[in-house]
Amino acid sequence: MKIIIAGAGEVGYHLAKLFSYEAHDIMLIDVDEERLAYADKNLDIQTIEGDATSPQLLMQANAPYVDLVIAVTSNQSININVCIFAKQLGAKRTIARVRSQELISKKLKINLKEIGIDEVISPEYLAADEIKLLLNQSGFTDTFEFDEGALKMIGVTLRSKASFIGKTVQEAAEVYPGLHFIPIAIQRHGTQYTIIPRGDTAFKRGDLVYFVTDDEGVEELYNLTGAEKRIIKNVMILGGSNIGKMLAKELSECKYNVKLIEKNERKAFEIADDIPDVLVINEDGRNVSLLEDENISKMDAFISVTGNSETNIMSSLVAKTKKVKKTIALVENMDYFQLSHNMGINTFVNKKLIAANDIFRFIRKGNLMAMTKLNNMNAELLEFQVKKNSKICNRKIVDIDFPRTSVVGGVIRDGKGEIALGDFVIKEDDRLVICCLPKSIKRVEKLFS
Template sequence: MNIIVVGCGKVGYTLVEQLNNEGHSVTLIDKNQAALEKAVAKLDVLGIYGNGSSYRVQEEAGVSNADLLIAVTNQDEVNLLSCLIAKQAGHCQTIARVRNPEYYEEINFIKEELKLAMAINPERSAAYDILRLLQIPSAMEVDTFARGRINLISFKIPDYSPLDGKKIMDVSGILGNNALFCVVQRDGEVIIPSGNTVLHSKDKVSVVMPLSEMPDFFDRIKLANRPIKSVMIAGGGSISFYLAKELIKANVQVKIFETDRARCEVLSEQLPEAVIINGNAVDESLLDEEGVRQTDAFVALTNMDEENIMLSLYVNSISDAKLITKINRLSFEEVINGMPLGSVVCPKNITAEKIIKHVRSMQNSADSSNVESLYRLMDNKVEALEFNVRKCDENKALIGRTLMELKLKKNLLICSINRDGRIITPSGKDTIEVGDTVVVVTSNLKLSRISDILE
């Protein structure tokens, strides 16, 4: 596909990198010449210097032949105007980054009037990801499918767990539940497991199970899962605002630390039920004074990765709080993965996942099987995808046949089937039917349709 990306910031750069890796022809527009030249040299894409909301610049970028324009500058107005011009000039699909909460409250009207294919708010998306992690405290990652009815939970197997040394085929007999193990990560290696795979303590695993069975499951494997009733947030940016707003609705006590006094005053007006502290969260005495040792969860959301890492390391050393750490630059993944930082959240990657899902859906014809959801797991080595199965020629080879009859690609597992609202944990005797949504976990990256699961 021919794709134009307007904006070469953190989100834009990450997006161009991933779209390029997916095999698309990408053109990048930015008015910061130094940043543009750096991205073009490193990513080997076409770069156009100029304002992305200019018709002339878009024409130079080839908007008349583009399939999609994605505007992700740090200015909402530029993004929306860029999409409007592209829609008129090139008749392509458009995606806009919209960050302002006031605009986002009216996003349905804006999408309809500007005919946007998607409007995305990275900070709001990150806040909802963090919210899911706080709702299931034992989880390191939580991904949802079938509109929240199917949950893929990642966690680390604790020491002395009854899972340690057990084959996956024996786990249901030990724990008596419907957990389906989809991925195992051990010493940097990712395994799509079979029933004979042996689990060990300190393995990071991803499991599909009904939400109602999770508390009992975590109790049985000796993994603490106490409910979160109080949360401390370092940093008073947009993610903190969206997160605090949802936590307050759930009757969770919220404290936010922010150094900028003017921002504190704004947050106090927007979030009257929260405690807003005008101070630096890196001040140990201030944290102690505000009860960091007693809080149920600590979320590091400042604008500096190094500060977030240090805060989480400090809180980990003095408390059993659930930790969530925002990191924008994942340059040293192996080092970061070895640190006790709890769940690591990267807003630019969350945004890229959502847009890549839309792009893969665009590649399919109207009667094919679209990608409904897409998540990247285990340091981006595995993808979890949800496909909507439709009646078409390319799906004839798999519809109505039992899973044991299908010649599936290696390192691929069908985790769940949603059939008319009934969630099926599949066995070899189950089938895929028209109208199903199917969740697939695989280390074979870039699948774009359900038929891609076959060899």
């Protein structure tokens, strides 16, 4: 695909990096010469220095002939204008990064597609949404929902209490028949190698295992993996960033008891005025004595979403020493993901990765409905819709030539999730959730094309 990315900041650079790995034709535009020089040096892409809202510059970037334009600068107005102009020039599809919740809301009366914007994304909104989901499934390290929860992806580290440690996938299935979940990826403790489990793959203590499950399977996973089910009621948020403010508002509306700490006086008072049900404290949250004075040890969850990754990590570690059940830190450096479990922090959240996941589905082939990359794993979870002429339609799963480095996690039929085994017959309009390693993606895509 030919793709233009406007904005070489954190999100834009990360997207350019991911897309370039897949041999897409990328043009990166930014006004910052240093950012472009860094991208040009480290990535196999083309760059143009200048204002992406200039129709002349967009023509220079071949906007009339591109498949996708992604505007992800830090300025919402610039992103909207880039998409409008690019669409007018002939770009096939446009995506704009926005900050306003109003533009993301389904209640918006303006038809954005009519003015040239096909999709809007907000990394902050997506990150806040993921954190809310993590609080709802507080015993697990990672979660993702397909079709409003018809199927769920859940990540959990196997403790000594897990009843199927030492058993193979096949043995576990025989001992616990009729379960409502299936393992889709495993990372051995102390390694970075991703395993797509087969029947003879054994579960080991310390494994980070991802499962696909329906609602009934969530309870089963709590019981069988030894994960501790925690009730979250009292939440402390460090940082009045867009994510912090959005999260505080939504959690308070869901009847959580929320404390928010923000050191900037003006911002703290603005948040207090906007969200009267949230206790806002105008102090520096890096002060351990302050956290103790605000009863951090009585919190069920601590969420650090300041603009500084190191602050978020260190404050979460302090919370962990105070016996806080669930700690979540917003980080910008992808390398930190490999350290999260060793550090003792329950979950790291990276808005770049979340935004990239949301955008990636627009470049996948084969009627892709949703996708996510598994944290700290070299694997993707993809949801495809089956069309009448798809190669897999009206066939049993066991008879389909899926790559060995891929696995069917489940099927959504008529809005209901099912854990589908080998004799399950796939029908038109089914939605299949498939986990696969990068080398298998093109083969999997062809099955749905």
